[in-house]
Amino acid sequence: MAPRANAVLVAVLAVLLGIWWSMPSASSDVAPQNDIVPGRNKTILIFSSDMQGTSSAHVAVAFALAQKHPDVSVHYASSPALAPRIAYISAIAANSSSSGRSSDHSSATKDANNSGASPSPPSRISFHTLSGASYRDSVYAATGGSEGLVHAPGLRGTDGFCRCLMSVADMWSEDDHVAQYKSARAVIEALDPSLIVLDVLMGPAAAAARDARRKRAVVSPSTISSYAPSVQPGHAMLWKYPFMASGLSYPMRSPSAIFTNIALTAKMIACIVRIRSLTAEKAPALQARGVESVPDLISSYDPAVPWITQTLPGAHVDLLNIPDNFFFTGPINLEGVAATAGLDPFIEWVRRAPTVLVNMGSMYEFKEPQLRTMAAAIDKFIGDVPGVQILWKAKLAEDIVAERGPGRRDSIAGLLAKLCPQGQEDGRVKITEWLDIEPPTLLREKQLVACVHHGGAGGFSDALSAGVPQIIIPQWTDLYDYATLVEYLGIGLWPCRGISPSWEAECLSSALVEVLTTKGDGGEAGSRGDIMRVNAARFRDQASMNVGRDIAAGEIVRLAST
Numbered sequence: 090m091a092p093r094a095n096a097v098l099v100a101v102l103a104v105l106l107g108i109w110w111s112m113p114s115a116s117s118d119v120a121p122q123n124d125i126v127p128g129r130n131k132t133i134l135i136f137s138s139d140m141q142g143t144s145s146a147h148v149a150v151a152f153a154l155a156q157k158h159p160d161v162s163v164h165y166a167s168s169p170a171l172a173p174r175i176a177y178i179s180a181i182a183a184n185s186s187s188s189g190r191s192s193d194h195s196s197a198t199k200d201a202n203n204s205g206a207s208p209s210p211p212s213r214i215s216f217h218t219l220s221g222a223s224y225r226d227s228v229y230a231a232t233g234g235s236e237g238l239v240h241a242p243g244l245r246g247t248d249g250f251c252r253c254l255m256s257v258a259d260m261w262s263e264d265d266h267v268a269q270y271k272s273a274r275a276v277i278e279a280l281d282p283s284l285i286v287l288d289v290l291m292g293p294a295a296a297a298a299r300d301a302r303r304k305r306a307v308v309s310p311s312t313i314s315s316y317a318p319s320v321q322p323g324h325a326m327l328w329k330y331p332f333m334a335s336g337l338s339y340p341m342r343s344p345s346a347i348f349t350n351i352a353l354t355a356k357m358i359a360c361i362v363r364i365r366s367l368t369a370e371k372a373p374a375l376q377a378r379g380v381e382s383v384p385d386l387i388s389s390y391d392p393a394v395p396w397i398t399q400t401l402p403g404a405h406v407d408l409l410n411i412p413d414n415f416f417f418t419g420p421i422n423l424e425g426v427a428a429t430a431g432l433d434p435f436i437e438w439v440r441r442a443p444t445v446l447v448n449m450g451s452m453y454e455f456k457e458p459q460l461r462t463m464a465a466a467i468d469k470f471i472g473d474v475p476g477v478q479i480l481w482k483a484k485l486a487e488d489i490v491a492e493r494g495p496g497r498r499d500s501i502a503g504l505l506a507k508l509c510p511q512g513q514e515d516g517r518v519k520i521t522e523w524l525d526i527e528p529p530t531l532l533r534e535k536q537l538v539a540c541v542h543h544g545g546a547g548g549f550s551d552a553l554s555a556g557v558p559q560i561i562i563p564q565w566t567d568l569y570d571y572a573t574l575v576e577y578l579g580i581g582l583w584p585c586r587g588i589s590p591s592w593e594a595e596c597l598s599s600a601l602v603e604v605l606t607t608k609g610d611g612g613e614a615g616s617r618g619d620i621m622r623v624n625a626a627r628f629r630d631q632a633s634m635n636v637g638r639d640i641a642a643g644e645i646v647r648l649a650s651t
Contacts, residue, residue, distance in 0.1 A: 125304050128283035130651045132162045135308075136273065136295065137288040138224035139168040142451040145547050146310040146399055146421040146641075147288055148178060153642035155182035155213035161646055164215045166276050166294070168223035172216050179214035181426060217276045221261070221268030224290060228452075231260040234486065235454045238565045239590050242336025244353055250334050251360035253565055257290075258364045258385060263371065266293050267378045273297035284649035289389040293380070300381040306395040306648055308641065310546040313398055313415055314405040314574060315567050316390060321409045327351050330406065334569045336589065339406050339577050395648060397641050399550050401632055404578060416644055419637035420554035422547070424529035433526050438519055439480065439534045445470075445601060446557075447481040447541040448528060450548060453564060454486040464508040465594035470601045471512050477538070477605065478517040482524050483508075532557050539604050541597075544568030549575070554637070556629025558604045558621040562597070564590045579624040 133154060137147035144167070154163045155178075165175050222230070232238050237256065240249025261269065270293040277285070277297060285298040287307045298305050309316075318330035331337035332353045337346050368385040375383050390396075396414050399421040427433075438444075447463070449455070455463070460483065467479050485501060492500040505520045512518030524531065528548075532540060532555035542548035544563040549571045552559045559581030561572040569589070575581030584600035585592040606618040 132282045134282040135286040139171040149638040153638040166217040220272035221265035227260040231256040269293040312400040418640040420550040421637040422529040449543045466597040469598040544571040554632040556625045
């Protein structure tokens with residue numbers, strides 16, 4: 090393409106970007122941060138979704154606030170499904186702070202999601218129920234489950250990416266939107282908080298906080314790499330930073346990659362315009378029912394609001410500019426948080442031999458084909474690499490087992506028992522539907538040598554803080570960005586890239602072998618696996634200098650002090 094044509098194309102895209110960023114949201118008359126109600130000093134209200142993966146950073150922050158800052162009044166508002174988890178970690182926080190001890194890696198035994206017998210001290214986090222359908226139920230209703238979120242990367246996946254964005258951005262029914270908004274306003278009015286900590290996925294609750302003219306801060310599980318490219322100077326998001334879900338490697342060096350990125354950006358701007366139009370169409374009906382403002386998910390970023398992100402400095406793409414409102418904490422999780430002392434069965438199993446953890450997150454559900462392909466990859470790997478074992482958390486899709494009664498769990502156990510039969514019989518493969526331990530606690534075990542996951546922000550940060558090389562099988566949206574990020578940082582691989590979001594046994598098992606290959610195994614001096622381990626260990630050492638959840642909690646307390 091001629092240089093003049095190149096310049097024209099870039100200019101056209103620049104105009105489109107300008108129109109996109111200058112477009113008002115469905116209701117933009119929101120009070121600025123300097124026109125706020127001060128609220129009750131050191132009273133903090135946290136809004137979050139109810140899903141473990143999307144709420145993990147918020148839950149960890151609530152724990153740190155309750156444990157480290159007893160003079161602060163901590164309140165948590167979400168759907169009822171999250172209440173047992175909040176009660177559980179609240180009691181642990183009260184117990185550990187009152188006894189003068191802190192959490193210890195070796196004592197972790199029970200996942201804080203476990204709603205079993207709670208420790209005895211009184212709760213330090215007050216839970217408040219948000220009305221309307223939960224985030225989880227709304228997402229599943231809009232997409233039909235995790236299968237509805239899955240799409241390919243790049244230009245071949247733009248229709249699926251747009252469908253995914255539209256489902257999530259427009260997932261609340263009118264009744265549920267109104268219910269969540271009004272219940273959030275009621276909680277705000279009752280508590281009079283000096284700071285509200287937001288989850289951008291909870292749009293109606295976030296709008297309620299803005300409309301109530303309260304000081305706000307966002308806690309985000311995503312790293313700055315997910316947000317900052319769009320606010321870089323010189324339209325760098327066109328020529329320097331790949332668009333979300335593009336699957337393009339950073340930095341983009343070839344003209345073909347840049348033009349692919351420009352084409353993808355143009356298509357996704359058209360999608361975003363449609364999303365904003367849908368939001369604008371819904372706004373009058375919602376406002377007629379008492380919802381003052383109806384901002385859309387796309388315009389959730391506000392440069393005037395502090396943005397607390399579990400970014401570890403350096404563990405992101407190279408940025409020309411870091412916005413002033415971003416605050417880096419390092420990984421925010423519940424590593425080491427446990428109710429009782431003793432050795433957890435999963436830790437005991439991991440300590441037997443070098444172990445690879447396969448954990449595709451809390452939202453991804455295995456269908457029959459993916460289940461069989463993963464099992465085949467594991468079978469091939471343990472056949473090729475002696476002395477290494479696999480711990481596989483396999484969450485199954487609802488329809489994979491027909492049984493719906495009391496016998497469903499037995500049916501699932503029977504199905505899992507048939508996978509990797511030789512490996513399970515030899516004791517080198519352990520398959521479970523759930524991990525009764527915090528994943529970051531498990532990842533900290535010295536015998537945990539690699540992690541296979543779907544590329545979620547939490548999974549990425551947990552493995553980063555543990556210094557464990559990552560193998561990412563991305564499935565949707567920003568998961569593709571974390572897959573390219575681990576390769577850019579030299580801490581992991583994206584296998585089966587050409588057929589994503591699918592994978593095959595050969596390319597996945599080959600990636601595992603490559604990650605675990607060392608000089609002593611006959612690999613070249615400084616094998617790629619060796620380099621990944623060195624790089625991962627460097628980030629682990631950096632993350633170990635501070636506890637991310639405590640850093641985030643300290644900043645939140647500072648903001649909440651009036």
